[in-house]
Amino acid sequence: MNHFAWASARTISEAAVAASTTVADAMTASPDAAGRGTTSIVKAGGIDLLDLLKENLLAPGTVVSLKEIPGLDAIVEENSGGLRIGSMVTLAKLGDHPVVQQRYPAVFDAVRNSASPQIRNVATLGGNLLQRPRCWYFRAAEHHCLRKGGGHCFAISGENQYHAIFDNRSCAIVHPSTAATALVAIGATVELTNAEGAVRRVLLEDFFVPPDKDIQRENDLEPQEILTAILLPPLSASLRMAHLKQGEKDSFDWPLADVAVVLDLDQEGGCKRAVIVLGAAAPVPYRAKAAEAALAGRRIDENVAKEAANAALHGATPLTKNAYKLPLFETLVRRAILKAAVRP
DSSP: OOOOOOEESSSHHHHHHHSOOHHHHHHSSOOOOOOGGGOEEEEESHHHHHHHHHHOOOOEEEEEEOOTTTTOOOOOOOOOOOOEETTBBBHHHHTTTTHHHHHHHHHHHHTTSSSSSHHHOOOHHHHHHHHHOOOOOTTTTOOGGGGGGGGGOTTTSSSSTTOOSOOOOOOOOOOOOOHHHHHHHOOOOEEEETTTTTTTEEEHHHBOOOOTTTTOSOOOOTEEEEEEEEOOOOOOEEEEEEEEEEEESSOOOSSSSEEEEEEOOTTSSSSSEEEEESSSSSSSOOOOOHHHHHHTSSSHHHHHHHHHHHTTTTOOOOTTOOOHHHHHHHHHHHHHHHHHSSSS
């Protein structure tokens, strides 16, 4: 690990000014690029940042902590009925919040089943959404893959058992955030603030960047811009939701597959609208739109859920070692639909 300076920002503007580059841009900078050792990046909980530093994948001149900025660690109920979650709110705090449990059970389940208790007490929601891929080729300094500015995705023909089954032709990573799966499903928005105090709000689904748009980054965060909050929308009483995750073992592993389902049901139990999002399936949280269409206008039962689960796999292109994800996702989608459809 290289030496770096440490600074604690006291305001959002101060942190944004100090954020001279994003982590993605810093990682693709040429080793002999001018000023590489003088770049500044921001730190939230630091879980992913510390890994990148230890793996010699990142060598900033300064690390700027966001911990001392007032308000970033607050959860606030808004007059509209939505919820404003500061980017520095820890996963543990979010998972203990009664409003999250009551109104947004899919988010509650996703957060409570992320990482270990020790990590959840340090990791922040903002950092969780902005963490970089966990692909072992990306994480190995000796593999100069496409996402790090190289010319080859080693996973496509290599050890790809944990990699993408959708949109995996150029880069086979899966998005590492379990929370993102549920947040995309409920229509969450991210709030981004720049050094001048200008605020930009982007639907989380649109904030994530697929490889065909930019092979070297996973999101639309800009230099001198801070993710300040995640905004959860007010939800109607007719909405039902569920999140399910499957790992290799029942512990803190990243999921082999996870699924979030949100259903808008009428009085007779018919599905007016459905959102189905697959995590650990593609480079960004993946909307299974064929499965959503299979539920629209229908009363949900076991057969309808099974039909939608089959539709969720349309267009999948599994790699040499991850075809097992197909029946796994099919099962999770079917179960999540049936779980969400049950009236409390």
